[in-house]
Amino acid sequence: MHTDLVAALDIGGTKIAGALVDGTGALLVRAQRPTPARESGETVMGAVADVLAELTASPLWGRTTAVGIGSAGPVDASAGTVSPVNVPGWRDFPLVERVRKAVGGLPVELVGDGVAMTAAEHWLGAARGYDNALCLVVSTGVGGGLVLGGKLHPGPSGNAGHIGHISVDLDGDLCPCGSRGCVERIASGPNIARRALQGGWQPGPDGDATAAAVAAAARAGHPVAIASFERAAQALAAGIAATATLVEIDIAVIGGGVAGAGEVLFAPLRRALRSYATLSFVQQLTVAPAVMGTDAGLVGAAAAATSVRPGGTAAAAALSG
Template structure:
């Protein structure tokens, strides 16, 4: 028996983003049994950020349950390169082709390490323990500061060769649309991310309620109150998401689209127009009827998914969706 009722092996998981570095030991039920958390050093050079990661790992290693850990899974903001074990996250400027996998392997005492993008990690989590559970073909999306995603096809996570497959945020849905920071035009992310929902509302003349910051959450609040400018900005985001989901359904055949991230917290303000637009874009018999549902796992999705993706990549039993 392992302490604290954890049964069987554990996977150490890291969820690395622009604001925080979260760590946990995840059991075969998808529960975090030990946690660690560090802020991502803002504007830090590569070694400074790595030091915070190493501290998070050291804190996990100090737990008595560490003896049951068989692998380490990392879900990182992208782009990631799982082939070479490197990361170049847009929001961690100090890391460009940073050799994260060997460095985490060192910090973790030589355990096997599996790296995936954060969208793929969230997808692994939702398929194993969340809203995509029981579906063999699913698209999962994170709509927040950026728009990421991942795919489950034929019952298995599809990370792609470098760990970035399913990155729906950078499908172009507006051919001559705004230039996206990625270099393309009219990307889903450029239209549907939280900051872009707020930007578009402000540009149209929307004003946030007195004393609140002009965020997507504030736009959602106004939209719930019937403000037509706020409603229009969410409708445009919903249209972009619908076009991306329809393209995906047409390309690979999915049964469900799971949407998480802060913007999904807007609820019906996003989901109602999204389902409406989807019925107009996904029209072929095999693409129509894709269910659109909110994600279930919230802030732990990155950790749970990093563990699940590592377990699938290494063929560990007990951690993979049945």
């Protein structure tokens, strides 16, 4: 039984979470701070440092052999920098170097949050036992990651599998990324809600105009709400089918807030997938909801720290599960 631990950081626009993770994926010590997303880069780093200080103060810290970071993107793993869209103070911020200093020089591995979620679902979740998988996070944005040949495939910069910015509508709306007709521009929560509102759907007395409210309306039979989810499902299906055709995946796992819509999303998604994933080698593709929930980022950051690092260490053996 290995006793090595990995420190994990999950960095997003609303919270910075940290944990010490053991070889079974259990989170033994947790720390969290709100992300001061509108403040300076140094203020944001201060919140990260606070989380790390809480972890290093734990009596278990001595068993920690590496640090894994899953961050909102874009990230550049080769440069060790992050530029999260929703944290304007961080542009090419040298996060890896700063974290390495804060933890006394331990090895630090950085991946995008979609890749971290993928690592978690492959290790302990819905993609467990599959050698080739695509995992998607559908929420405010649409991110993702790939497992190929049984191994996490983050790519050189840590962003491989970023399905949200595959174009599925050649003459579609301009996406904030600069391209047109991106999956994210059609399938993200805010865009599902935007399309429903434009189509004449109106929020209830509580004024809730989120994708979750649109999902509730769709379940109640509102045609505009149903249509908005069908369009999102179609975009996701086209992106998943393109990915499956390119790299031969066996399963697509879908998490994030929008996946909480359940069959309102999954029924039209499976239907649309049958019309896009038509070649013999992609017809058997399975679609499943993610199961790791809000801890996926931390569990995945820990898994990524050990699966990505070349040569592997005792921690890799402990965490390869």
